[in-house]
Every structure is written in C-alpha cells, then in structure tokens.
Amino acid sequence: MTSTLVRQNQPHSESTPPLDLCARARDWAEIQERMLVPLYEAVYERLEIGSGTRLLGLGCGSGLALLMAARRGASVTGVDRSSPERVALARQRLLTDAAPGTRARIDARLIDGSPAGAALLAGAAYNLVTAFQPIGCMAGDSEGLGELLAAAAPLAERGTQVVLAGWGPPERCATSSVLRVATKLADPLRSTGSWRPARRDDLEEVAQRAGLRPDGSGRVACPFGYADMDSAVRGLLSTGLFDAAAAATDQVQVDKELTEALHPHQRPDGTVWMSNIFRYLIARTA
Numbered sequence: 001m002t003s004t005l006v007r008q009n010q011p012h013s014e015s016t017p018p019l020d021l022c023a024r025a026r027d028w029a030e031i032q033e034r035m036l037v038p039l040y041e042a043v044y045e046r047l048e049i050g051s052g053t054r055l056l057g058l059g060c061g062s063g064l065a066l067l068m069a070a071r072r073g074a075s076v077t078g079v080d081r082s083s084p085e086r087v088a089l090a091r092q093r094l095l096t097d098a099a100p101g102t103r104a105r106i107d108a109r110l111i112d113g114s115p116a117g118a119a120l121l122a123g124a125a126y127n128l129v130t131a132f133q134p135i136g137c138m139a140g141d142s143e144g145l146g147e148l149l150a151a152a153a154p155l156a157e158r159g160t161q162v163v164l165a166g167w168g169p170p171e172r173c174a175t176s177s178v179l180r181v182a183t184k185l186a187d188p189l190r191s192t193g194s195w196r197p198a199r200r201d202d203l204e205e206v207a208q209r210a211g212l213r214p215d216g217s218g219r220v221a222c223p224f225g226y227a228d229m230d231s232a233v234r235g236l237l238s239t240g241l242f243d244a245a246a247a248a249t250d251q252v253q254v255d256k257e258l259t260e261a262l263h264p265h266q267r268p269d270g271t272v273w274m275s276n277i278f279r280y281l282i283a284r285t286a
Contacts (some may be wrong), residue, residue: 055075065130077120149283163281
C-alpha cells in the first residue's frame with residue numbers, strides 16, 4: 001500500500017484545492033494502518049523478535065510496525081522517502097507513545113529519505129529488515145522495492161532475514177473488488193496505475209531480483225473493518241491506490257463510486273467488513 005487523502009465531498013472545479021497531505025497521513029495512521037496488525041504480529045512471533053533484534057523498516061510509514069517491534073524490546077530504525085507527513089507521525093508515536101526510559105524511546109530512529117542514512121554506529125549491523133508495504137494489487141507496485149532492498153543489504157549482517165509482504169489471491173481478498181474501481185476510473189492512466197490480481201510468485205520474484213534467497217513464507221488473515229462508511233472511504237483513500245483515479249476524473253466521482261463498491265460489504269449496524277488474506281515471504285541476504 002502507498003500514500004493518501006483528500007477530505008470527502010470536496011467540490012470539483014478548475015480550482016480544486018490541493019490534497020491535505022497531513023490529514024491524509026492521519027487517516028492512514030488512525031484508520032487504515034491497523035488493518036495490517038495481524039501481519040506484523042504473525043511475522044514478529046515467527047521470528048521471535050526481542051531485545052537482540054536490530055530492525056530496519058523500509059517504507060515505515062507512520063510507524064505502527066516499528067512501535068510494535070520496539071515494545072517487544074527491539075532496536076528499530078525506520079526509513080521512508082514517500083511521505084514526510086507519515087514519518088512525522090511515526091516520530092511522534094515512537095517518542096511519545098512509550099513511557100520515558102523504555103527501549104521504544106531510547107532505541108528508535110526515523111529517517112525521511114533513503115536507507116543510505118540508516119547505518120548503525122560502532123560497526124553494528126541490522127539483523128532484520130522488513131518491507132511491510134504490501135505489493136501485488138497494482139501494476140508496477142513493486143517498482144523501487146528492489147532498489148530499496150539493494151541499498152539496505154550492505155547495512156545488514158550476512159544471512160539477515162528480510163520480510164516482504166503482499167496481497168493474497170483475489171478470491172481470498174474481498175477488497176479486490178473494491179480496488180477495481182480505481183482501475184475503471186483511471187483508465188486513461190492504466191499503464192501506471194491499474195489493478196491486477198496478485199500472482200503466486202510476486203514476492204519471490206522481487207526477492208530474487210534483489211539477490212535475496214527465499215527461506216519461508218506464510219499467510220495471514222487481515223480483515224478490513226471500519227466503524228462506518230465514511231471511515232471505510234477515508235481509510236481506503238489513504239492508501240493512495242485511488243490517486244490516479246482522482247487525477248483522471250475528480251475526487252467527488254471517486255468518493256461516489258468507492259462508496260457504491262463498499263455497499264455490499266456494509267452490515268446492518270453500519271459497519272463495513274471485508275475479509276482478506278495477506279502473504280509474507282522471509283528471505284535472506286547473501
């Protein structure tokens with residue numbers, strides 16, 4: 001998943017106001033990011049993350065995965081070059097959410113840029129690298145990930161575990177039908193932003209191109225649940241997957257069609273619920 005949002009029901013005109021990137025980042029942090037908590041927990045449990053872990057999080061966003069690792073005792077460094085607004089929220093989370101003196105406060109660093117600035121001091125190296133931003137639902141959404149992994153590899157120990165994440169098969173992801181709205185509306189820009197079903201070997205292909213050796217995988221249920229329709233629309237817009245659609249049409253049209261696509265998933269109590277399966281791959285550096 002990528003970046004995000006404009007407030008709902010903005011009138012579209014020749015002078016449409018620019019996106020409020022801070023509001024967009026808050027919607028990601030407060031609504032959408034928590035949908036991936038089962039994925040983070042499953043990976044950390046499997047890899048036994050703890051006080052000996054030195055974690056480098058690529059595309060760390062607003063930092064929830066880093067915070068969860070830090071609370072397990074890990075030393076964490078987050079890198080993100082796509083959204084300074086999300087990084088600012090991550091910095092706030094890691095510096096204020098934990099009690100003074102905890103490892104989350106002491107052993108956390110955030111870098112708004114490339115992994116080049118993430119080298120540890122005193123000759124230490126990372127022993128875990130994560131790239132939790134899921135790939136496999138939009139054409140070209142893995143572009144740039146290989147470059148990030150290649151830049152991170154020299155900062156890690158030999159044989160370090162690297163975790164990649166992706167969408168599961170569309171028949172197991174109810175959100176897939178909703179994401180197709182983005183493709184339909186962005187038809188003039190299809191070459192750069194069209195929906196596509198996840199392929200079985202997406203993660204392995206990225207790992208191999210980056211010179212990593214696959215060493216295990218798993219699947220995790222990550223249902224998307226929202227308190228109401230407004231939260232569902234704002235949360236999904238915050239992923240950035242509908243940006244091309246908004247550029248090709250207008251935000252009002254995107255909001256309208258996204259709401260219509262979500263209606264089959266709305267329950268009688270007003271909540272919106274979509275079951276999804278996500279996949280992760282564990283690979284190792286050379």
